[in-house]
Amino acid sequence: xxxxxxKYNRDFVESKGYERFTTSKYPDKRIAIVTCMDTRLVExxxxxxxxxxxxxxxxxxxxxxxxxxxxxxxxxxxxxVYELGVNEIMVIGHTGCGVQGxxxxxxxxxxxxxxxxxxxxxxxxxxGIDLDSWLxxxxxxxxxxSETVDLISKHPLMPADVxxxxxxxxxxxxxxxxxx
Numbered sequence: 001x002x003x004x005x006x007k008y009n010r011d012f013v014e015s016k017g018y019e020r021f022t023t024s025k026y027p028d029k030r031i032a033i034v035t036c037m038d039t040r041l042v043e044x045x046x047x048x049x050x051x052x053x054x055x056x057x058x059x060x061x062x063x064x065x066x067x068x069x070x071x072x073x074x075x076x077x078x079x080x081v082y083e084l085g086v087n088e089i090m091v092i093g094h095t096g097c098g099v100q101g102x103x104x105x106x107x108x109x110x111x112x113x114x115x116x117x118x119x120x121x122x123x124x125x126x127x128g129i130d131l132d133s134w135l136x137x138x139x140x141x142x143x144x145x146s147e148t149v150d151l152i153s154k155h156p157l158m159p160a161d162v163x164x165x166x167x168x169x170x171x172x173x174x175x176x177x178x179x180x
Contacts, residue, residue, distance in 0.1 A: 024054070026084055026085055027056045029051070029056055030085050030088060031056045031086060031087075031088045031089070031090060032058075032059060032077055032081075032086045033045075033056050033059065033091075033092055034060075034061075034077065034090070034092070035094070036060065036062065036063055036094055036097055037062055037064075038097065038098065040096075041094060041169070044169075044174050047174065048174025057076075057084060061073050062099050063097060063100075063137065063138065064091065064145075065091075065099070065145075065147070066151050069155055074152070074155065077089060077158075078158070081162055089152060089163070089164045090166075090167060091148045091149050091166045092145075092167045092176070093166075093169070095168065095169070095170050095171045095172075098137075100139065100140075100141055100144075101137055101139065102135070102136065103137070104132045104133070104134075104135035104136045105132070108121060141168055142179050145166040145167070145179045145180075146179055148166070149165065149166040149179070165178070165180065166178075
């Protein structure tokens, strides 16, 4: 599959398909969106919000949540605010998220089935990683979005003038519901 993607890329560049996507690194709408990496949102979310290439900074991860105030998602938000001129942040969860209800013990079981040794799992725990917490999903999408909005807006390095809001997108229709 990767070979097919690489071939497509060569053809894309050769035919100058990139020209219609040319923009700067600064988001035209001065918005950052934190959302899930779910495949259903790849085209639906931008279409449902009327955003195009260059309009926003899109930050995606599993669940569209921040698990630690110093994780890479929060770092990306701070870069967007201080280096790229973002002044509004949207946290967008979605219906039917795979992280909702995710179970750490099941994930560890699947890791073992794929060849991760108990020794490596024990090493992670010995290094202070709480795998049960780190690999646990969330139970309620609204609560997860609210917690992430709260974490961003109250982060000690976040300026008070940045607006942060939380939403849930319907994974089928694209309809947004305001959480906070």
